[in-house]
Amino acid sequence: MPATATHPTREDFAALLEESFGRAEMQEGSVVKGKVVAIEKDIAVIDIGLKTEGRVPLKEFAGPGRDSSLKIGDEVEVYLDRIENALGEAVLSRDKARREESWVRLEKAFQNNEKVTGVIFNQVKGGYTVDLDGAVAFLPRSQVDIRPIRDIGPLMHNQQPFQILKMDRRRGNIVVSRRTVLEETRAGQRQELVSSLEEGQVVDGVVKNITDYGAFVDLGGIDGLLHVTDIAWRRVNHPSEVLSIGQTVKVKIIKINHETHRISLGMKQLQGDPWEGIEAKYPVGTKVKGRVTNITDYGAFVELEPGIEGLVHVSEMSWTKKNLHPGKIVSTSQEVEVAILEVDPVKRRISLGLKQTLANPWEAFAERHPVGSTVEGEVKNKTEFGLFLGLDGDVDGMVHLSDLDWNRPGEQVIEEYKKGDTVSAVVLDVDVEKERISLGIKQLQGDPFAQAGDLKKGSVVTCEVTGVQDAGLDVKIVGTDLTSFVKRSELSRDRAEQRAERFTVGDKFDARVTLFDKRARKVTVSIKALEIAEEKEAVAQYGSSDSGATLGDILGSALKQRESAKKE
Numbered sequence: 060m061p062a063t064a065t066h067p068t069r070e071d072f073a074a075l076l077e078e079s080f081g082r083a084e085m086q087e088g089s090v091v092k093g094k095v096v097a098i099e100k101d102i103a104v105i106d107i108g109l110k111t112e113g114r115v116p117l118k119e120f121a122g123p124g125r126d127s128s129l130k131i132g133d134e135v136e137v138y139l140d141r142i143e144n145a146l147g148e149a150v151l152s153r154d155k156a157r158r159e160e161s162w163v164r165l166e167k168a169f170q171n172n173e174k175v176t177g178v179i180f181n182q183v184k185g186g187y188t189v190d191l192d193g194a195v196a197f198l199p200r201s202q203v204d205i206r207p208i209r210d211i212g213p214l215m216h217n218q219q220p221f222q223i224l225k226m227d228r229r230r231g232n233i234v235v236s237r238r239t240v241l242e243e244t245r246a247g248q249r250q251e252l253v254s255s256l257e258e259g260q261v262v263d264g265v266v267k268n269i270t271d272y273g274a275f276v277d278l279g280g281i282d283g284l285l286h287v288t289d290i291a292w293r294r295v296n297h298p299s300e301v302l303s304i305g306q307t308v309k310v311k312i313i314k315i316n317h318e319t320h321r322i323s324l325g326m327k328q329l330q331g332d333p334w335e336g337i338e339a340k341y342p343v344g345t346k347v348k349g350r351v352t353n354i355t356d357y358g359a360f361v362e363l364e365p366g367i368e369g370l371v372h373v374s375e376m377s378w379t380k381k382n383l384h385p386g387k388i389v390s391t392s393q394e395v396e397v398a399i400l401e402v403d404p405v406k407r408r409i410s411l412g413l414k415q416t417l418a419n420p421w422e423a424f425a426e427r428h429p430v431g432s433t434v435e436g437e438v439k440n441k442t443e444f445g446l447f448l449g450l451d452g453d454v455d456g457m458v459h460l461s462d463l464d465w466n467r468p469g470e471q472v473i474e475e476y477k478k479g480d481t482v483s484a485v486v487l488d489v490d491v492e493k494e495r496i497s498l499g500i501k502q503l504q505g506d507p508f509a510q511a512g513d514l515k516k517g518s519v520v521t522c523e524v525t526g527v528q529d530a531g532l533d534v535k536i537v538g539t540d541l542t543s544f545v546k547r548s549e550l551s552r553d554r555a556e557q558r559a560e561r562f563t564v565g566d567k568f569d570a571r572v573t574l575f576d577k578r579a580r581k582v583t584v585s586i587k588a589l590e591i592a593e594e595k596e597a598v599a600q601y602g603s604s605d606s607g608a609t610l611g612d613i614l615g616s617a618l619k620q621r622e623s624a625k626k627e
Contacts, residue, residue, distance in 0.1 A: 095133045103129055161194035162228060174220040174240060179211070187211070189221060189235055196221070196233035205241050245280075249320050252281045256322070258312050261329065266306045274298045276310055276324055283322035285310060292327045292366025294352050333366035334407050341367075341399045341409065346416055351393045359385045361397055361411055369409030371397060376413045378420050378494075379453045389413070420452040424496065425489040427451075433503065438480045445469070446476055448484060448498060456496035458484055465501045465580075466542050507540035508577045514539070517592075518572045522584055524562050532559055534584065537567065541582050545570065549585035 093107035105113050129135075168175050177191040179198060186199040198221070203211060214237075221235040222243075256262070256278070264276035264283065273286040285308075287298050295301055302308065310324040341347065341363065349361035349369070358372040376388050389395060398415035401408075428434050436448030439455060446458040460469025476482065484498035514520070514536075522543070526533030531546040550557045562568075571589035575582050 093135055095129060095131050095135060098129065098131060103135075105135065161192050165191060165194055165223060165233065166226060166228070169223045169226050174222055175235070176218055177221050177235065178218055179215050182211075191221070191233065191235070194233060196223075196235045198235050198237065202236035202238045205238055205245065249281045252279065253315060253317060253320050253322070256312055256315060258315055260312045261309060262312065264308055264310055264324070266302050266304050266308060269298050269302060269304060271297065274302050276308060278322070281320065281322065283310070283312070283324040285324040285326060289313070289323075289325035289327055292330065292333050293362060294360065294368055296353070327366070333364065334404055337367070337404050337409075338402050341402055343399050343401060346396055346398050348394060348396050349411075351389050351391055351395060354386050354389065354391060356384065359389050361395060363409070367409070369397070369399075369411040371411045371413050375400065375411070375415070378414045378417065419491065420454045421489060421491045421494050421496070424450065424452050424454055425491060428486050428489075430486050430488060432486050433483055434486060434498070435481055435483050436498075438476055438478050438482065441473060441476065441478070446473060446482075448482065450496065454494075454496060456484070456486075456498040458498045458500055462487070462497075462499035462501055465504065465507055465540070504540070508580060508582075511539050511541060511575075511582075514541075514572065514575060514582075516572055516575050518575075519569055519589060520572060520584060521567055522570050524564050524566045524568075527559050527562055527564065529559065532562055534570075536582070536584070543582050543584050545584060545586065549573075549587045552587050552590045 091107050093105040093113070095103050095105060096112060097104035101116055102114050103116075107113060165175060167173075175191055177189040177196065179187050179189050181188040183197070186197055187203070189196045189198045202224075203214070208214075219237065220240045221237055222239040223233060224236050224239070225232070225234040227233075262278055264278045266274050267277045267282060268275040271287075273284055273290075275282045276285050285298075285302075287295050290298060290301050308326065309329065310326055311328045312322060313325045313328065314323040316322075347363055349363045351359050352362045352368060353360040356373075358370050358376070360368050360370055362368050371385075371389075373383075373385050376385060377383065380388065395413060396416045397411040397413055399409065400412045400415070401410040403409070434450055434456070436450045436456060438446055439449045440447040445460050446463070448456045448458065450456050460473060463469045463472040482500065483503060484500050485502040486496070487499045487502070488497040489495075490497075521537040522534040522545070523537055524532050525535050525542070529547075531544055531550070533542065533544055535542050547557050547559055550559065550562075568586060569589060570584035570586045571592055573583050573585045573588050
C-alpha cells in the first residue's frame with residue numbers, strides 16, 4: 060500500500076528510530092562536538108548532528124587573551140544546554156563548555172600543585188577577577204605581588220601564571236595567587252644570585268628604598284641592606300642626606316647569610332679607615348678645632364675630620380656651669396676648639412674637653428688672690444654648714460660656720476647674713492683640683508688669742524662687765540678682745556659677796572686667769588682665785604698669824620704696801 064501522510068512507510072519508521080537513538084546519545088548538560096555551518100552577523104550556527112542546528116553568539120568564542128576569529132567549517136566544542144527549545148533549535152553555549160573543560164583541567168592542576176595560566180580582566184571588591192580559560196577565579200589584592208602595587212594596569216589582560224590556593228566546584232569558587240608564583244621564582248633567582256656572590260666582593264647596585272636605619276640596594280634581583288653606619292665614616296643622621304632612590308652606588312659585600320639570604324653592604328669600607336694611626340694624629344693634651352655635629356643630654360659630638368668624631372661630656376664643657384644642658388653651651392654646626400683628653404682606637408672613641416681650652420678659674424683666682432688676701436663677694440646661699448659667696452671669675456667660696464666669729468657660735472652669727480649681702484672675707488685656702496675656695500670672716504679681725512701677748516694662767520687682769528646674769532658675769536679682758544664668763548661662785552671668797560647683782564655693766568675689777576687654752580680657745584678668770592692668791596702672798600711676805608698678828612693685820616699691811624707701790 061502506498062505511503063500516505065497519515066500512514067508512514069517502514070523507511071520513515073527507521074529514520075525516526077535512528078533520530079531517537081541519536082538524541083539519546085546527546086544528553087543535555089554535556090559537552091559535545093559541532094561544526095560551524097554558517098556565520099550570521101554576531102551569531103555562529105553550529106551543527107551538532109541533531110535535527111536542527113544551534114546558535115551561539117560569536118563573543119563566547121572570544122575572551123581575555125584569546126583570538127576571537129572563527130570561520131565556517133571549524134570544529135568546536137559546545138555545551139548542550141537543551142536539545143530543543145520552543146523554536147525547535149538546540150540551545151548551545153561555548154562559555155559553559157569552556158568552563159566545564161577548565162574545571163576538569165584546573166582540578167587536576169590543583170591536585171598536582173601545578174601552576175595555571177590566566178588573565179586578570181576586572182577589578183572587584185577586595186581584589187580582581189581572573190579568567191582561567193573559561194573558569195572565573197578571584198585574585199585577592201594581597202596576592203597580586205610581593206609588595207603592594209598602586210597601579211595594576213600593566214598587569215591587566217595579559218597571560219600570566221597563577222597558583223590555585225582553593226577550589227570549591229559545588230559553589231563555583233576558585234581563589235588564585237600571583238604572589239606565590241613570584242615568590243617561588245624569586246626564591247630560585249635569589250638562591251642562584253646569592254651563590255654567585257662572595258663576602259668582600261665589590262658590586263654595583265641601585266638604591267631601591269630608604270629607611271631611617273639604612274637603604275636597600277638592588278644587586279640585580281636580590282636586595283642588600285646598607286646600614287646607615289656603613290654609608291660613611293663620618294656621622295650620617297639619615298641615609299637621605301647621602302643617597303637617593305634610583306641612584307647607582309658601588310658597595311662592598313660585608314656579610315652573607317645563606318640561610319636567610321640576607322646581605323649586609325657597606326660603602327665606607329671602600330675608603331681608607333680614618334681611625335688608623337689615630338693616637339699619633341691626636342695626642343692627648345693637644346688642642347684642635349672641630350664642628351659640633353650632634354647634641355645629647357650627656358654631651359656634644361664634635362667632628363674633628365670626616366669620619367672622626369669625639370664626645371665632649373657635659374662634665375667637660377664648663378668649669379663653672381654645672382647641671383646645664385649641653386645645648387645651652389654649644390649649638391649644632393658651631394665650630395669649637397677642644398682638647399684631646401683620651402683616645403681609644405679599639406673602641407673608636409675620643410674623649411674631648413671644652414673647658415680645658417679655657418683658663419681654669421680656680422687657678423686664675425689663686426693667682427689673683429693668694430692665701431691671706433681679702434676679697435669681697437655676694438652671699439649666694441646659706442646652708443647648715445656655712446655661707447657661699449659669689450666671687451670674681453664666676454667661682455664660689457665658702458665660709459664655714461666656725462670661721463664666722465671668734466667668740467660667738469656660727470649657728471647664731473649666720474642668721475645675721477642674708478642673700479644678696481656683700482661681705483668681705485679672707486682667703487684661707489684654694490684647692491684647684493677639688494675646685495674649692497675656703498674663706499673666713501672672723502680672720503678679718505685677727506685672732507684675739509694670738510694677740511693676747513704673754514697672757515697666761517695665773518696672770519692678773521682687769522675685767523670690764525659687759526653683762527649681768529643670774530649665773531654670773533659676762534666680762535671682757537681690758538686691753539684684749541678676749542671675753543670670758545665669771546661664775547657666781549668665783550665672784551668672791553666670801554659667800555655673802557657671791558652676788559652678780561652687786562655689779563653693773565661697765566664696772567671694772569681685777570681677777571686672776573685660771574685657764575688659758577689657745578687650742579680650745581677658752582679663757583676663764585676668777586676674783587675668788589685672785590683673793591686667795593693675794594692672801595697667800597701676804598702671809599708669805601708679812602709673816603704668819605702664829606707671830607701674834609691677826610690675818611686682818613697682815614692683809615691690811617699688804618694692802619697699804621700695794622697702794623703705796625701704785626702711787627710710786
